[in-house]
Amino acid sequence: VPRWGMVIDLKRCAGCQTCTVACKMENFVPPGVFFTRVNDYEAGTYPHVQRHFLPVGCMHCKDAPCVQACPSGASARRQDGIVLVDQNLCVGCRYCMVVCPYGARDFNEESNAAYFGPGPTPSEAFGAGRYPKGSVVKCTFCADRIDEAGSRGLTPGVDRDATPACVGSCIAGARFFGDLDDEDSLVCQLIRARGGKPLQEELGTEPSVYYLPR
Amino acid sequence: MGPAFLRPWYLHALMVKMGLRYELPYQERLKRIGEDLGERLHSVGSHFWDDQLREYQAMPEWHDFPGLWDTGPEYDLWLITCRSMQFAWGGNVGIPALIEAASMAIGHGGISLNTSTARARGIKNGDDIWVESPVGRLKAKAVVREGVHPEVVVATHMFGHWRTPVAKELGWPSMNPITRLSYKLTDETGGTSDHVRVKVYKA
Numbered sequence: 001v002p003r004w005g006m007v008i009d010l011k012r013c014a015g016c017q018t019c020t021v022a023c024k025m026e027n028f029v030p031p032g033v034f035f036t037r038v039n040d041y042e043a044g045t046y047p048h049v050q051r052h053f054l055p056v057g058c059m060h061c062k063d064a065p066c067v068q069a070c071p072s073g074a075s076a077r078r079q080d081g082i083v084l085v086d087q088n089l090c091v092g093c094r095y096c097m098v099v100c101p102y103g104a105r106d107f108n109e110e111s112n113a114a115y116f117g118p119g120p121t122p123s124e125a126f127g128a129g130r131y132p133k134g135s136v137v138k139c140t141f142c143a144d145r146i147d148e149a150g151s152r153g154l155t156p157g158v159d160r161d162a163t164p165a166c167v168g169s170c171i172a173g174a175r176f177f178g179d180l181d182d183e184d185s186l187v188c189q190l191i192r193a194r195g196g197k198p199l200q201e202e203l204g205t206e207p208s209v210y211y212l213p214r
Numbered sequence: 215m216g217p218a219f220l221r222p223w224y225l226h227a228l229m230v231k232m233g234l235r236y237e238l239p240y241q242e243r244l245k246r247i248g249e250d251l252g253e254r255l256h257s258v259g260s261h262f263w264d265d266q267l268r269e270y271q272a273m274p275e276w277h278d279f280p281g282l283w284d285t286g287p288e289y290d291l292w293l294i295t296c297r298s299m300q301f302a303w304g305g306n307v308g309i310p311a312l313i314e315a316a317s318m319a320i321g322h323g324g325i326s327l328n329t330s331t332a333r334a335r336g337i338k339n340g341d342d343i344w345v346e347s348p349v350g351r352l353k354a355k356a357v358v359r360e361g362v363h364p365e366v367v368v369a370t371h372m373f374g375h376w377r378t379p380v381a382k383e384l385g386w387p388s389m390n391p392i393t394r395l396s397y398k399l400t401d402e403t404g405g406t407s408d409h410v411r412v413k414v415y416k417a
Contacts, residue, residue, distance in 0.1 A: 016299045046330070
């Protein structure tokens with residue numbers, strides 16, 4: 001069984017937020033909720049200023065604090081390393097949001113939120129009800145795509161349709177996806193070659209998202 | 215050399231290796247293609263293009279555009295514009311999901327000014343400010359940051375919509391109301407120089 005993981009190249013990310021929007025379209029993410037986003041900030045003092053972009057989302061930790069904190073068993077880690085929230089089990093207590101060191105989870109305030117005032121667009125109507133009102137939501141690594149990969153003869157991380165939408169949509173090719181347990185995989189080669197590290201490694205949560213330094 | 219994804223991918227390194235130079239600015243390519251077109255037209259006996267080709271300047275003459283804004287020391291800052299990655303040319307400013315994503319990019323929704331410029335005027339990040347030019351003034355939220363020249367304030371472009379649904383309600387500042395339409399600032403292709411002298415103060 002693979003352990004799915006993502007590698008994000010901070011040298012390539014241009015901060016365009018295409019991944020943010022692609023994720024929203026793919027997963028019918030309601031307004032005000034983000035499964036992934038790109039933090040945009042400046043460092044230094046004029047004239048020695050640098051602009052940095054840091055894409056963030058669920059880190060799909062091996063030792064996930066959210067899974068331990070969840071009282072209903074809604075948050076669980078699958079065998080392939082993907083941490084999911086079962087929307088039918090989530091009671092909306094938000095303990096997981098408190099313990100997540102990455103602030104990767106959002107609370108869904110409404111069940112049928114729409115971007116345009118008069119009502120849902122056809123696309124929004126199609127995705128309505130996916131996230132019940134009062135539940136916690138987050139990145140799934142586009143698990144639907146990965147689960148269908150086998151039956152479609154596709155390989156996650158290689159074939160776009162079997163890879164998270166943020167990876168496939170990245171205009172700069174800054175995101176990579178693959179098996180962290182396979183030393184020959186693209187993601188493992190990148191981590192080795194470029195000294196990739198997860199965020200807040202010292203917490204010992206063993207995230208499945210690695211960052212390649214600028 | 216290793217797998218393709220581990221090789222140096224920056225264009226600069228590749229160009230150095232191949233001995234290529236950067237193309238010069240001022241649309242050098244346009245001039246080259248124009249000359250090529252001229253030769254092709256000559257081969258079929260047509261010469262109308264020659265006049266236009268003669269008029270084309272790959273390297274433009276210098277004009278004192280800032281001098282057109284000789285407004286005195288009262289207007290001590292330059293307001294310029296920058297482009298938004300999320301909105302490109304602005305036709306999609308009415309898409310709420312893009313507005314939401316763009317809100318995370320520095321500078322959207324307000325006027326950017328340098329920390330020292332803001333401090334000197336008693337302005338804090340998020341304050342309402344007036345940006346006033348000799349033509350008019352606009353109210354905006356201050357985005358105080360380091361990545362702006364202290365003598366410059368910046369309005370992200372393309373938020374001057376007044377009819378487009380959603381975009382017209384956005385309320386993000388645009389330079390348009392406080393700059394002037396001027397032939398002196400407009401080139402033959404309709405391009406304009408987006409800069410205007412302003413003063414900035416707390417609202």
